[in-house]
Amino acid sequence: GESVGLHLPTLSVQEGDNSIINCAYSNSASDYFIWYKQESGKGPQFIIDIRSNMDKRQGQRVTVLLNKTVKHLSLQIAATQPGDSAVYFCAENPGGKLIFGQGTELSVKP
Amino acid sequence: GAVVSQHPSWVICKSGTSVKIECRSLDFQATTMFWYRQFPKQSLMLMATSNEGSKATYEQGVEKDKFLINHASLTLSTLTVTSAHPEDSSFYICSARILAGAYTGELFFGEGSRLTVL
DSSP states (O other), X not given: OOOOOOSOXXXXXXXXXOEEEEEEOOOTTOOEEEEXXXXXXXXXXXXXXXXXXXXXXXXXXXXXXXXXXXTXXXXXXXXXXXXXXXXXXXXXXXXXXXXXXXXXXXXXXX | OOOEEEEOSEEEEOTTOOXXXXXXXXXXXXSEEEEEEEOTTSOEEEEEEEETTSOOEEOTTOOTTTEEEEEEETXXXXXXXXXXXXXXXXXXXXXXXXXXXXXXXXXXXXXXXXXXXX
16 A cells, blocks of 8 residues: 555644644645644544645645645644644645655644 | 544454444545555555445555455445454544535545454
């Protein structure tokens, strides 16, 4: 199967600070990217998406940046809250199926 | 948003037995469903793409005789882990692509099914 990951990298931030989570994708043919949040023991939850004809998209407290030149995606979370603690995955969509990146575990300290 | 339901949410079985996991789209039709597996502290790995009325397409390295997928209707796909062994213990997650309506083309995920093989 694809995208077999290593153990998750972790990011620890103070409550109220901004968080930046990075992701490198692999397929130049991907034209659609999604960020998911996964809490322990649950399925992934959609956060925000972006198409390849854009380089930035903003949602509520979240911003996704896309750099196609270096195949890099980032998720910025403003004013991080304890409820944001979870694992965050980027996913790319080559050929209609969704392939997940490695993931980052975000820990928010009160 | 649309709801995807998985059943059972967790199952414990003895080595050598087979286990069936169901994935249902509750309020929409889905021609395509995807099955993932996830080991602790790792990413979701795509196992197969399930298409209603046709054979599933498996990813490289996934044994089709080991992981039987059936997509008999537009709202139900099943994954059967045959002759399960401890190394098959994992979190299995399905997702469904909406056929039509406000969220056409979007994927929605189930809550996952945790399989433990003793």
